[in-house]
Amino acid sequence: MDVCQQIEKALHLAVNEITVAPSPARLASALNYAMFPGGARVRPKLVMAVAQACGDVSTTLVREAAVAIEMLHCASLIQDDLSCFDDASCRRGxxxxxxxxxxxxxxxxxxxLIVAAFERVSSVxxxxxxxxxxxxxxxxxxxGAVHGITxxxxxxxxEEIDIEAYHCAKTGALFAASTQAGAIAVGVDSAPWELTGNLLGCAYQIADDIQDVLGDSTKLGKPTNVDAKHGRPNVVHELGAEKAIAHLQDQIDQVIASVPACNNANFFIETIRHEAQRFLPKEIALSAA
Amino acid sequence: MDVCQQIEKALHLAVNEITVAPSPARLASALNYAMFPGGARVRPKLVMAVAQACGDVSTTLVREAAVAIEMLHCASLIQDDLSCFDDASCRRGxxxxxxxxxxxxxxxxxxxLIVAAFERVSSVxxxxxxxxxxxxxxxxxxxGAVHGITxxxxxxxxEEIDIEAYHCAKTGALFAASTQAGAIAVGVDSAPWELTGNLLGCAYQIADDIQDVLGDSTKLGKPTNVDAKHGRPNVVHELGAEKAIAHLQDQIDQVIASVPACNNANFFIETIRHEAQRFLPKEIALSAA
Incomplete structure (x- = not known):
């Protein structure tokens, strides 16, 4: 089983456990609807990649940490989309x-999903x-409410937004959680992995900004131009498309430079390069050039 | 410091930690607003009472378990009141x-608050x-989503409600969590305490039903006749006021009979009797008679 299959299998097992009787039927359906089919599963793949880079990926704790983070991510997407927040109509197509x-x-x-995330990790x-x-x-x-996605x-x-704290908490936090989780779950020092996660989160935020302005809503499976609609900061509005794409490339270089010494750093760097291509599909890069 | 003061102090410390910079200011205000001033703090007092009945109340883990449960309870109240659920206008006056x-x-x-609950217990x-x-x-x-308040x-x-599963999960679950938490936190077997918690939850639900029909909205600090408004089951509608009050008394007797063998069962039983008087103020009992 490749990593993607392992993640899907673990997610199905986890969701099965919170949708059994006597879970109310509509809630059970909603939980399945929230988790499947998934998006790119970027964060759980990141947990697994860090664990593998540090030398061990096969433990239950690694897998359940990956599951927990994807559950927390999906919970945040549900809330983002609510009419009182983004008032979005579609997600993942x-x-x-x-x-x-x-x-x-x-x-x-x-x-x-939030509660299940903590249950998974505590139950291993x-x-x-x-x-x-x-x-x-x-x-x-x-x-949480201080540094986290809440x-x-x-x-x-x-009324006044602290842009750095905003991006760091809204996007960076769960990427840093992913890199640190991979390290903690295999018993290595997680502190050096926090920077890598934060930088990856910034890269992802830039890519997300670019997709919001230049992307195709149908291909993305979600609406575009959401930042303009809500008057939120967007790097393409600030720098223009070309500079925004260069900024993304620079950010990915910083991620790679930050990777801590570990058993299999090259594997991790290759994974990041591969994922980075998904961050910014070729047609967007071309259309901006 | 008596138990109430200990609980308030611990709750203030806990809320302070999730409202420090860089927590966004309005969220920090909302978190304080949600927790203070509190209600009767029935659940954290129950955690402390079980711990004391089992012989030890002074540990940080007991206190943080009590804090966690009150945070989870307050989170559920916020959600209950939302316009998409009870559409309530006031709470705690x-x-x-x-x-x-x-x-x-x-x-x-x-x-x-949900996230902080897990953070408190894991951080001791x-x-x-x-x-x-x-x-x-x-x-x-x-x-959680199977047996819990979610x-x-x-x-x-x-469309069709399973009344037993509904009451058990909506009210009983957090009472059973409170009794079990007190036992787990002092290292004794928590299994026999689950029944006592569930029975207490049932008693509280009956008292809540009675207050909803017969109580004074100003004294309760929340609206009454909510069950009728939402077409929800209420024991007073089913049995009439007099039988409902007798049913409550019977339920409290069952709670007391269920108390597991422990170092200081008499203290616990006295606490329950004392709290039971708060469940049903004298004027309601008299007005129904």
Whole structure:
């Protein structure tokens, strides 16, 4: 099984466990709808890539850390799309969860996924309980109200936005959680991996900004020009398309330069280069040139 | 410091930690608004009472378990009140959070509290890491999408409601979490405490039903006749006021009969009797008689 298949299998097992009886039927449907079919699964693949780069990918804790982060990510997407936030109509090429179901089930499905994320990591039978607790603390930190994606989303509710704190929390946090989770789960020092995750998050944010302005809504499976609609900062509006793409390339170089010493750094760097091509499809780069 | 003061102090410390910079200012205000001033703090007092009945109340893990459960409870109240659920206007004698702030901050404050609950328990420096993991698993189970309060709330979104599963998940789950948390945090077997928590949850649900029909909205600090408005089951509608009050008394007797053998069962039983008087103020009992 390749990494993508391993991730899908683990996600299916995890969602199965929170949709069994006596889970209410519509909530169970909403949870499945939120998780499948997935997007690019960038974050769980990142967890697995860091674990593999550090020498070990086969443990249950690595896999469950990857599952937990994807669940937290999907919960954040459900909330982003709500009418009180982005008021989006489609996601991953199908109606948003709050449109297919309703606002209530959207909120409850996101609750269910957030809680399940912590349940997964705490339920692994693993020799190092302290590593599990560290993982849980780190995940909570990266999705919480101070530095995490909850804070990131809440910056959109402020009259004056702290751009750096906003991007760092809204996008960077879950990328840093992914790189750190891979390290913690295999028992190596996670601190040096935080920078790599943060830089990757910045790169992804730039790519997302570029796609929002230059991308094709049908291919992306979600609406474009959302930042303009909500008056939010976007790097293409600030720098123009050409400079924004150069800025993305520069950012990816920084990510690669930041990769900590590890057993298999080359493998990790190759994975990043490969994923970076997905960040910015060729036709966008060409159309901007 | 008495137990109430200990709980308030611990809650203030916990909320301070999730409202420091760079937490966005409005989110920080919303988190404080959600937690203070509190209600009766029934659930954290229950955690402390079980821990004391089992012989030890002074550990940080007991206190943080109590804090975590109150945070999860307050998060569920915020969500219950949203316009897409109960569409309530006031709670604890002041405007509901989504009215004082907005729907976005209500959702994000509840996210912040849910995440912080898991962060608190995972962050305690405690000799028994397995007990911490067990606490986290148990909490996730009791707030999750199968047996927990997320499932309980989701039963309200079904066309046909499973009344037993609904009450058990919506109210019983967090009471059972409270009794079990007190036991786990002091290292005794939590399994026998689940029944006591479930029975207490049932008693509380009956008292809540009675208050909804017979209570004074001003004294309760929240609207009454909510069940009739939403067409939800209510024991007073089913049995009449007099039988409902007798049913409550019977339920409290069952709670007391269920208390597991422990160092200080009498203390626990006295606490339950004392709290039961708050469940049903004398004037309601008299007015129904």
């Amino acid at each position: 199908k109606p948003c969860l709050h449109i297919e179901f309703d606002d209530r089930l959207a909120i409850l499905a996101s609750d269910g 039978v693993h020799a190092d309980a302290q590593a599990q607790l560290k993982l849980i603390r780190m995940l909570a930190h990266k999705v 804070a990131g989303q809440a910056w959109e509710c402020e | 002041k405007p509901c959070l989504h009215i004082e702030f907005d729907d976005r901050l209500a959702i994000l404050a509840s996210d912040g 420096v405690h000799a028994d890491a397995q007990a911490q993991l067990k606490l986290i698993r148990m909490l996730a189970h009791k707030v 499932a309980g709330q989701a039963w309200e979104c079904e």
